[in-house]
Amino acid sequence: MKKIPVLSLVIVLVLSLLAGCGTTSATSAQDPDSITIAWLPNCAGDDFKEARAEIDRVIEKASGIKVVDKLTTDYAITIEAMASGNAQLAWVGAQQYIEAHAKNDKVLPLVVNSGDSGTLDDALYYSRLLVKKGNEDQYQSGTGYSIDNIAGKKMSFVSTSSTSGFKVPSSGIVEYFSQQDQWKDLKAEDLLEGGSGKFFSQVIFGGSHQLSLVNVLTDKADVAAVDDIDVASYVELTSGTANRPGAVYTVREDADAPFDKLAGAQYVIIKATPVLNAPITVNTGALSQQTIDAIKQALTSDEVTNNPKIFIPENAENKGFFNQPQRFLPVEDDWFNPIRELSK
Numbered sequence: 001m002k003k004i005p006v007l008s009l010v011i012v013l014v015l016s017l018l019a020g021c022g023t024t025s026a027t028s029a030q031d032p033d034s035i036t037i038a039w040l041p042n043c044a045g046d047d048f049k050e051a052r053a054e055i056d057r058v059i060e061k062a063s064g065i066k067v068v069d070k071l072t073t074d075y076a077i078t079i080e081a082m083a084s085g086n087a088q089l090a091w092v093g094a095q096q097y098i099e100a101h102a103k104n105d106k107v108l109p110l111v112v113n114s115g116d117s118g119t120l121d122d123a124l125y126y127s128r129l130l131v132k133k134g135n136e137d138q139y140q141s142g143t144g145y146s147i148d149n150i151a152g153k154k155m156s157f158v159s160t161s162s163t164s165g166f167k168v169p170s171s172g173i174v175e176y177f178s179q180q181d182q183w184k185d186l187k188a189e190d191l192l193e194g195g196s197g198k199f200f201s202q203v204i205f206g207g208s209h210q211l212s213l214v215n216v217l218t219d220k221a222d223v224a225a226v227d228d229i230d231v232a233s234y235v236e237l238t239s240g241t242a243n244r245p246g247a248v249y250t251v252r253e254d255a256d257a258p259f260d261k262l263a264g265a266q267y268v269i270i271k272a273t274p275v276l277n278a279p280i281t282v283n284t285g286a287l288s289q290q291t292i293d294a295i296k297q298a299l300t301s302d303e304v305t306n307n308p309k310i311f312i313p314e315n316a317e318n319k320g321f322f323n324q325p326q327r328f329l330p331v332e333d334d335w336f337n338p339i340r341e342l343s344k
Helices: 003-026 046-063 075-084 094-103 163-177 209-217 289-299 333-343
Strands: 034-039 066-071 089-091 107-113 124-132 154-157 202-205 223-227 235-239 248-251 266-276 279-283 328-330
Touching: 034 046, 034 075, 046 066, 046 289, 075 089, 075 094, 075 279, 094 107, 094 163, 094 279, 094 333, 107 289, 107 333, 124 163, 124 209, 154 163, 154 209, 163 209, 163 223, 163 266, 163 333, 209 223, 209 266, 223 266, 266 333, 279 289
Parallel strands: 034 066, 034 089, 154 202, 154 223
Antiparallel strands: 089 279, 107 279, 107 328, 124 223, 124 266, 235 248, 248 266
16 A cells, blocks of 8 residues: 555656756746847948947847847858858848758747738738849840840849858749749759859959848849848938839938949849848847746837837938838748748
8 A cells, every 4th residue: 555655656757857948948948147249241231230230239238138139241150140040140141040940940030020011911011133223225125024035144042051142042043044944943052153154254252241232232243132131221212112123222322331432333133033021139148038928028019119229210310120010020930931931
């Protein structure tokens, strides 16, 4: 009779230990002395210093931990910083998030900026193929534009890890041209370099959306892949409909570097593709769950939504990454599956 309670006790103890192990695994992350946020090259310029500082301030207030910026010069550096935990947070494109998550599944999306509706339904920006104004006639087809004539041209991408600066446009190019006998075996990796017998005569990588745009404006490239959000503060819509083929944009007179010597230069969009908004990501193995929850709660708060230094009002003088009437919303890993599908 005495064996039953003893056995029961052993079972309870074992189950308790197993439960304890599970709990320890889920909450084992310890907060560092400071939180490092990694920023892609597109976001690392001095003109975005105040915008970065305001986001840092919100996170520092929510977490009670000092925040430090890691300004990167290469997409791969940002991805590795997140995957290794050297950076606990980062604002990256969907493709960079997917690559970091593949390296370390503890890297997860924290929040993403909504569309103007305040929901995820229109949480989109645009990947665009564009050409220098004056050259657009080569790509006209009837009353619209076609990418038929980009074959054999000099091409500027951003980075192989860029969602809108490589992954989306390269997938679109492959999908379109693989319907033709000449290019029926075309793959995305065939677009990485140019030369004789290649799809492009030359391929260069700008390293940022800003520099990819510079490449086409300075005739280093005939066609460039450039998103809309990373160059929005340097240019203005001159004619046509924003982010639609035929739209003409002009570099502002007061544009900061690297466009300070290109005022008045113009480009024309020949193709535009919507892309899922970029997430603020977190390495959940490098921060405690309590701190992660506090940061998420702060970022999704009405206080941050109404902060004009984070969500910039129309015609504001300060520059930022997000615009009113958007807001931050929580998002899950599977929301980015459409971008994953592009690699299959």
